[in-house]
Amino acid sequence: xxxxxxxxxxxxxxxxxxxxxxxxxxxxxxxxxxxxxxxxxxxxxxxxxxxxxxxxxxxxxxxxxxxxxxxxxxxxxxxxxxxxxxxxxxxxxxxxxxxxxxxxxxxxxxxxxxxxxxxxxxxxxxxxxxxxxxxxxxxxxxxxxxxxxxxxxxxxxxxxxxxxxxxxxxxxxxxxxxxxxxxxxxxxxxxxxxxxxxxxxxxx
Numbered sequence: 001x002x003x004x005x006x007x008x009x010x011x012x013x014x015x016x017x018x019x020x021x022x023x024x025x026x027x028x029x030x031x032x033x034x035x036x037x038x039x040x041x042x043x044x045x046x047x048x049x050x051x052x053x054x055x056x057x058x059x060x061x062x063x064x065x066x067x068x069x070x071x072x073x074x075x076x077x078x079x080x081x082x083x084x085x086x087x088x089x090x091x092x093x094x095x096x097x098x099x100x101x102x103x104x105x106x107x108x109x110x111x112x113x114x115x116x117x118x119x120x121x122x123x124x125x126x127x128x129x130x131x132x133x134x135x136x137x138x139x140x141x142x143x144x145x146x147x148x149x150x151x152x153x154x155x156x157x158x159x160x161x162x163x164x165x166x167x168x169x170x171x172x173x174x175x176x177x178x179x180x181x182x183x184x185x186x187x188x189x190x191x192x193x194x195x196x197x198x199x200x201x202x203x204x
Contacts, residue, residue, distance in 0.1 A: 049164070050182075054173040054194065061173060061198045066191060075191060087192065096192045100201060111136050111188050117196060117203050132203075136189035143193065150197060152181075152190060166194050173198050 052068045053122065054061055054077070055166040062085055066075040075095065081086040083101040086094055098117070099105040107114035112135070124131035124142060133155070134141045149167045153160040163186065164177040175194045177187065196203065 008111045021066050049180045050179070052175040052177070052191065054198070056171060056174070057173050057198065058171065060200060061195060075202070077195060086193070087195070095188055098192070098196065103199065104203065106192060106196070108188055108192055121193065121196065121203060134189060134193060137185040141186065164190060166197060168198070
């Protein structure tokens, strides 16, 4: 069991615990297709990345929309008074569910069966509190706070292959994913992980 949330490790403010922000960001030492069919060309062709913006994120990220390529709404995030967040695809199809009360639980349809968030995003094998593993569609990834961002890597590759990152501004949170990331079907899981990291809740 652990109480850290990686975005605080990256030097981002935690709205529920401002004192949790680390003064010096940590830097690592070591080095099913798209949900909506064919995506348009990446908005930044030089890096081959797609951007998904969560907005608005004030006062928090628990009720917002996710706008992706073509300025289209890809997901809606809705949180009800009973402490349950549902992430909807277009046409109000429920894609994922997070239960914030008691033990935090997550479920992503056809990707991650219902389980504790700490089970889905466990500490790395060496128990470092700043690296979290993530399994989606049978593949393992890991998230690493790196400067002002949280970076997503594909596990098992040498050197590690960067698949995306999460960044934050004053008014929005942005998930960036490479074109290669879509071939692994990681979009939905990365959206849910972004929400968890940015929720201000401890992962326990």
